[in-house]
Amino acid sequence: LKKLFTSSFRLGILGGGQLGKMLTLAAAPWDIHVSCLDSSSDAPASTVCHSFVLGDLKNYDDVLKFGEALDIITIESDHANVEALKELKARGKIVHPDPEQLKIVQDKGSQRQFYADKNFPSPRFELFENKEAIQIAVKKSVWSFPFVVKTRSAGYDGKGVFMMDAMEDIEALPEASFVAEEKVKIVKELSVVAARNGKGEVVCYQTVELFPYPDAHLVDYLICPADLSEKITKEASDLGRKLIEAFQIQGLLAVELFLDENQKLWINECSPRPHNSGHHTIEGAWTSQYEQHLRGICNLPLGSPKMKMPSAMLNLLGEANASGPVRYEGLVDCLAMEGVKVHIYGKKETKAYRKMGHMTILGDDVNRLKEMIHEIKTKVKVTI
């Protein structure tokens, strides 16, 4: 990394969505020139990156060609082509997360297997070739309702996650291979963002509490810090630390956790990249998750993950029944509220529950942050 801070250091990001945009903005103060690969010519990162390449991050040739001109390659989407990343690594490029680790994460079945092998608290699971195999397992009483079924690959933002409460739910599943999981009786949803560099240094951000959107498997808003006992807080960050060490990941690993009614933590899933549950660190932490990811992948000393103050983050999701060119209502009203920071990603089309932007809310009092979230929700509308 001798080229760092020379104006000729080239970082490539597979994906040009909001995470790519914010990572690009974090790279700018270090004079890192960013290239993004995305299949949409008006992807959010396209307006701020140094060079934008149109292409499919799942396509071997597109990824290989994209990476060849770069010094270091990372991802903003878990679905990048692993084989192309392996080839780039073989050709001497720096690639983080490591393609082998990414491959495990891409498959929700292998993820569960990894947790089981390493003794992480993870619900009982079983892999199925197709939905018929699940039906047989239920008939044999190997699995009984309720339980959760996930497609092994290509899921995100709740897509590919299905609740099984009766035989007809299995019937309604698409054609895919699945992982079935025991349903955790969730009391709280949490997230820990961990970071690690090549020297093995690890830091974890304060655990946040995620509040899901009522009708979708999506985060509505988060509060940092989560309202937890000291013991659970420590257990959660210990899990984050141990998991990033188990994976030997360089860069970020966001770990989503469930807390059950017995105060036990379970790993839901993880992503080796900047994450929706870390947006608030831009304004709230001494080091943003985006700068931290850069520090990790460039093998620099990690930055302090300390929070400057309590923070909340509200996702601005497209209205359920609106699809088309986006229009935002109420943003100026929100800018008048002390401590509200507006992030609009620049996606031109909205659709149901699409992540179109977010707001960070800074404040000294967590209860006040929650009130502000509810106030903002009465003002803001992402519609057409």
Add this chain to the structure above:
Amino acid sequence: LKKLFTSSFRLGILGGGQLGKMLTLAAAPWDIHVSCLDSSSDAPASTVCHSFVLGDLKNYDDVLKFGEALDIITIESDHANVEALKELKARGKIVHPDPEQLKIVQDKGSQRQFYADKNFPSPRFELFENKEAIQIAVKKSVWSFPFVVKTRSAGYDGKGVFMMDAMEDIEALPEASFVAEEKVKIVKELSVVAARNGKGEVVCYQTVELFPYPDAHLVDYLICPADLSEKITKEASDLGRKLIEAFQIQGLLAVELFLDENQKLWINECSPRPHNSGHHTIEGAWTSQYEQHLRGICNLPLGSPKMKMPSAMLNLLGEANASGPVRYEGLVDCLAMEGVKVHIYGKKETKAYRKMGHMTILGDDVNRLKEMIHEIKTKVKVTI
């Protein structure tokens, strides 16, 4: 400003230096597409702005042509062509600062006249057509050594400022028109960054103390908050508030002040734009000066200027005897220090005292910040 938050709102910045770069980065979260005009094709903002136009911000035609395609035009340099800005305003473009106000600021003589007319505390001054006229005034004892002479236009970063201690200092002045000023016995150099929107709302950032570089009229580092009595602190922000109101400026006004040995404040000079003395607000304040400038010029509610914590800012200046392609030493060591944020502007060539980057240092204790500044100065070198 109906186009704000629509992906089609176009902001133009006259100048593509570090201030333009950081203003561009602040516009990105609001999906504002930024165009920059600069005469250097590798200007710092060129790597992050949406469109970059090569041209001279002092040239009437270049500025007019640049502005025609935009919704709102602002500056990052005080030397933009005022006549072109007037014409753009006449054609219905939103231009901030107002060209008439910018014209006053551009001429250090008119600036002094403005302060005198409005009863701001400003040293006694006199305008001179040339250096011969100054010689005559000294011979007539209208002016006596020591005093300060500034070229009326085109000065920045201490350029165009001369100390008059003897007749030969006058002799050595260049051919120009000047303003002579009484020399203030400076105990502290301070800066207040004020912001105002079109509704007349005004906020001021906490007063900072500027520590000049020993051999140049340049800021070495700053500490926020300044070490001042409550009374002086209030007087300083009152001056900032009154001055931005007197100018009726929309956007930012950075006001540099001197505190003399009698604890009296004097206005040194001002700039109606983001300013070197506000860099620390990116990480240190609830609202950065760059976002605040956008709020001001777009006539949005102003953001909170509160500080999250004490902060310091160290300019990374080119070494006095190094000129050529830049090389930075010691940056990685600094990244290992808690609370140090590195900003490299991306200028390819360094020269004596050129502003190549800066560091912001966050911390809870002002004395610790000063120690860290001195520690960083032993590590970092901007050289060739």
